[in-house]
Amino acid sequence: MPDTTLARTETRDVRSRAGDAYRLFISRPDGPPGPGGFPVLYLLDGNATFPTAAVAVALQSRRAQTTGVAPGLVVGVGYPIDDYLDSARRSYDYTPMVPAADLAPRPDGMPWPKVGGAARFLDFLEGELQPMLAREFTIDARRQTIFGHSFGGLFVLNALFTRPGVFRGYVAASPSIWFGNCAILRARDAFLAAPRLREPRDLLVTVGSLEQAAVDAEAAGGAEARKSDWVRRNRMVENARELVRSLSRVAGLRVSFKEFDDENHSSVLPAAISRAVRFALPAEPA
Numbered sequence: 033m034p035d036t037t038l039a040r041t042e043t044r045d046v047r048s049r050a051g052d053a054y055r056l057f058i059s060r061p062d063g064p065p066g067p068g069g070f071p072v073l074y075l076l077d078g079n080a081t082f083p084t085a086a087v088a089v090a091l092q093s094r095r096a097q098t099t100g101v102a103p104g105l106v107v108g109v110g111y112p113i114d115d116y117l118d119s120a121r122r123s124y125d126y127t128p129m130v131p132a133a134d135l136a137p138r139p140d141g142m143p144w145p146k147v148g149g150a151a152r153f154l155d156f157l158e159g160e161l162q163p164m165l166a167r168e169f170t171i172d173a174r175r176q177t178i179f180g181h182s183f184g185g186l187f188v189l190n191a192l193f194t195r196p197g198v199f200r201g202y203v204a205a206s207p208s209i210w211f212g213n214c215a216i217l218r219a220r221d222a223f224l225a226a227p228r229l230r231e232p233r234d235l236l237v238t239v240g241s242l243e244q245a246a247v248d249a250e251a252a253g254g255a256e257a258r259k260s261d262w263v264r265r266n267r268m269v270e271n272a273r274e275l276v277r278s279l280s281r282v283a284g285l286r287v288s289f290k291e292f293d294d295e296n297h298s299s300v301l302p303a304a305i306s307r308a309v310r311f312a313l314p315a316e317p318a
Contacts, residue, residue: 038086045112046164048156052125055079056161057108059086060169061093071104071175072165073312074157074199075305076126076184078108080116084302085179088309096315104313105169109161120145125153126180126187128219130212139262147212150190158198177201177234177312181301183208185237189216189275192235193223201234201312205304206243206297209271220278229284236288236311237276238304240295243268268297 041059048054057078061070073089075081085106092101111118129148138144157178165171178199180188185207192202193216209216244263269291276289288311292303 038083039090041086048160050152050156052152052156053112054156055110055112057082057086057106057110058165059090059106061103061105062090063103065170065172066102068174069170069172071102071172071313072177073104073106073309074161074176074178075106075108075308076178076180076187077117077122078110079113079118080110081179081181081301081305082106082108082110084305085309088306089313092309093313100315101309102313102315104175105165105171107161107165109157122183123147124149126150126183127211128186128190128215130215134213134215136210136213136265139258150187151194153187154191154195154198158195162198175200175312177203177308179203179205179305179308179312180207181205181304182297183211186211186216190219192233193219196223196229196233197231199233200231201236203236203238203304203308203311205238205308206240206268206300207237207272207275208266208268209275210266210268214271217275220275224278224282229282232284232286234286234288234311235279236290236308237272238290238292238300238307239269239272240292240297240300240303241269242294242296243300244270245296 040062044056046054075085089106092099093103096102111121123145124147127147128150135144176199178188185204188202188204189207244267276287279287290307292300
């Protein structure tokens with residue numbers, strides 16, 4: 033659990049109208065908001081991602097004209113646990129509903145936890161969390177960005193494709209496009225067929241260059257071989273590149289892509305958060 037002694041930071045537990053418990057980590061800027069209010073960066077897996085983002089924003093926003101990072105509200109959305117990740121909860125909250133037949137066998141042989149709660153979780157973010165923050169802080173409703181990694185990145189894409197009006201910016205870090213037999217691509221196709229976006233939206237997709245590399249221990253067989261095959265089949269890097277290409281000509285959608293050299297699925301997270309901070313809180317709004 034993040035250290036809540038960070039300056040101007042608070043932690044609170046909330047329960048959604050649907051009965052789901054969440055832990056919020058909130059870092060507020062040192063100083064008054066600008067004329068339009070504070071921009072907001074929301075981070076999924078907040079127990080793990082919030083401390084890095086909060087410190088990065090606090091330090092860089094002190095010299096906005098030099099760093100390019102403006103003061104903003106940082107909000108981590110996590111779970112009331114004493115660990116960094118709640119695997120079961122995130123597997124449900126961050127994934128779209130898919131047929132059971134589309135769930136590929138996991139490399140450890142364990143059954144899948146409950147999945148398919150993305151729409152319910154997005155209801156909470158849009159209908160409860162955003163209004164709650166707007167009541168307490170002076171927020172620029174036009175400058176709200178969401179960040180997610182892995183299943184969180186999948187959720188970010190699903191939010192963009194199904195309800196593009198909820199956020200202005202979307203950061204999908206190492207998105208699990210493979211999930212559910214690439215079900216997110218069907219949502220993308222529906223998004224591509226929809227009318228033009230009412231207002232411009234920004235999407236940043238990131239991935240580590242080593243995210244689909246075979247593990248060195250593959251020759252040992254057993255669990256390591258199954259994990260290596262899983263990594264190859266998921267095509268993390270290729271899927272991310274192909275997705276960005278398919279979205280590059282969508283009217284009103286500004287798409288960026290960053291591949292981080294020599295980073296794997298876990299090690300890439302700090303670099304992705306750093307890039308998300310600059311993307312979400314530019315000193316000179318686009």
